[in-house]
Amino acid sequence: MSLPLLQNFINGRFVAAATDTAVEVVDPRTEQAVAQCPVSGAADVDAAYDAALKAFESWRLTTPAERQAFLLRLAEALEANADRIVEAQRRNTGQLAEMIRVEEVLTGASQLRFFAGAARIQSGVASGEYAEGLNSQIRREPIGVVGQIVPWNYPFMMLIWKVGPALAAGNTVVLKPSATTPESAIVFAEIAGEILPPGVFNLVLGTGDTGRLMSAHPVPGLVALTGSVRAGSDLAKQAAGNVTRVHLELGGKAPAIVFADADIEAAAEGIAAAGMFNSGQDCTAATRVLVEASVAKEFTDALVRHAESLRTGPIPEEEAFYGPLNNARHFASVQKIVEERPAHSNLLTGGHRVGESGYYYAPTIISGLKQDDALVQQEVFGPVLTVQEFSSADEALSMANGVDYALSSSIWTTDHQRVLRFSRDLDFGCVWVNSHIPLVAEMPHGGFKRSGYGKDLSIYGVEDYTRIKHVMSAL
Template sequence: MAERLQNFIGGRFVPAEGAGDYEVVDPATGEMVAVSPISGAADVDAAFEAAERAFTDWKQVTPSVRQKHLLALADAIEAHSEELVQAQHRNTGQPRGIIAEEEVAAGADQLRFFAGAARMLEGRGAAEYMEGHTSYVRREPVGVVAQIAPWNFPLMMAIWKIGPALAAGNTVVLKPSETTPESTLVLARLAGEIFPAGVVNVVLGDGSTGRLLTEHGSAAMVSLTGSVRAGEAVAASAGLKRTHLELGGKAPAVVFGDVDLAAVAKALVEFGTFNAGQDCTAVTRVLVEESAHDELVEHLVAAAEATRTGNVDDGLNDFGPLNNARHFAAVQAKIEGLPGHARIVTGGRRVEGSPGFFFEPTIITGVEQSDAIVQEEVFGPVLTVQSFASEQEALELANGVEYALASSVWTADGARAMRFTRDLDFGCVWVNTHLLLVAEMPHGGFKASGHGKDLSGYAVEEYTRVKHIMHAIEV
């Protein structure tokens, strides 16, 4: 019988009072692995009450103490790596080696960064800006934060949520995706053994539960990583609360003919199919100089067809399945809805003989800028290819979508690279690489990709409020 999951509220696991359930399915096999509750208003109220009680004391804790707690959680994550990997693998089908390296080890490292950042908040120095009065700034935690994480990197996204919020002195009520709750529950248990009860709370549920979080009167701030549609819903329901929204991308890779096209093609396929393309910064649009188009496409096809997926032994896979049946159908529908002028040169289908939601690496040429496959996020292992005749046209194609999260330019010309890092309208621009992130640098986009930064000291600042204090020098 599949395990029935519980919420984590006030430092312990408690059954949900909500009326509904969700069957958690292993996307590599299509088999049910757990039953997760759809929490209701009473469950959400209980979580916020626990977080509010904990905030009274946690906001007074010194940064050095918050640092010690975060460092202890990082150690616990590494010590329970195998448990976290297995829990997440059941929900995502990701290769276990990739989970261990890219989420467990990287997540522990990111928490250690946030632990240090807890002690590095900055503000204006005290000074007399008005005669006879001294002013200074306090940075304070905002309060209880409602956080909603996605299913593509469940553990890492949970760490990106709670790490900066806790470092700044907030308490949290976090809802993982209904399709991938298990690694977040392990994280919650580990946090519960380190932090005071109620500092970290996890409520399970679907979109209806998420709305209860965003609308809750005790939430001082709402942080969401998800789709544009989800971001619009949060923005509408959050009212005057502060929001932090990371809403996806449609990343271009601009390739000039002065590079090693075979090596670049191999890298682009790797960066476009990593995690089955279920990454908001993944390469999705390859824009290539006209003179290099045909050769690059040839190399892209070869690299895609050499990529491994769909094997029963996940250790043999470069990437795993799409996360769930509904998402698989959505990706398939986008491929089936291609206009007549578009051409699938490789892929475009479910991996033959696979029991799960594995999709072939797919390269599509002949697309036009107005096509839905170019303008809309697919969130699958799908790359489109367009050509350009000039730098100006390359920039117009790259910037000509509603998303503005990530991009890259590939060239041996240093001056050209500098021009493109200036003119590409994206929150991150890579030069001759893509997808790589470090804890010390901010991650976040512009336009429909949302607002706010994950990672870096900027993320910790997102979870603070600024208060001006003025003292009269003489009474």
């Protein structure tokens, strides 16, 4: 039986890609192909950007209230079609159905409602006379056409995080999902096509080569990506040729710092869940546990116990905490870095495949590592936690900040003074206290250093999709 060949969505309708090249979309639960994703070329990217540019002429003139109404209708429609979105995404990611429904579709609809409201509360400096005889005012305007590239770990959630603020601010969009997880974006395009004017949202399918064409194109005023450091660096180089603005969220290596005065059992349970959620394929996941030496054994024993209780594999979904890794190449990458761990490390649990088919990987905890080991420094993006010990607050802070990533972190303690100090000195875009991983639409998500720049979520995320204009008039 031939596999369905997926189509792009351009100017309000589905169209075949102008290419003969396609890659297989594989269900990571079964390792069986379920569809073919075209590798869109220059003609497809041109057509999508042309449609978005034409649509921008009228979309930019809509009022914030009108854009709010469109987004609220879209949010309602997404909830009504939750089953379709869940099934489409599940075929591509292997994620648990209930997790997709709650964490991505329903939360995504809620986030879209936030962006709808945020469209109406843009801020700026008050109009006034800052020079004698001259009045100044600030206009916050949409950038124009925006190119967006989203990853495979949370395909639908990342789509909402990108499309929501861009449309709320008055931009039009050309979006490319990952070639391994395109189908929930296709369902979104179909739903959006019944609500939004043609050309406001466009979908181009393809691989990294397609993304490079989007980034190097002269039309977009901004290109946004959530992905790896390599992909973000590549995109920035492509965009630089046209001096195109770039918005990057490039992953993390989050420390979870546990002090002796913390609730050890609660910390172990919370960190295990935050490290293994979504198979550890989360840029904010707790990946590096730093624990005070005096309670290291007690905490580590509890962490192993809680991690081992989080099941995965080809088992009934109601018994599983997480599903498979996304694809064969990524599975091999996670397997390799664990198998090549240094001799001085200790594998406390896991470190192996689960089941005979599907990319399932056991909850894995490794101790005895040094700060410069690859497992400490590199983003594994799997259900793998490392444990290191510290003896002082200064040492903990140095170890926490001693990586290239700076997206998220957490501190577990009952000492308020310590919380204030670490909130100031931890070099990460988010600091959680006695928790790790919750996100809300009202608060920004984004990091520093090699984790990229720009904010998703919150009013700051909407403002990232605007430009500032000064208008000065003689009185």
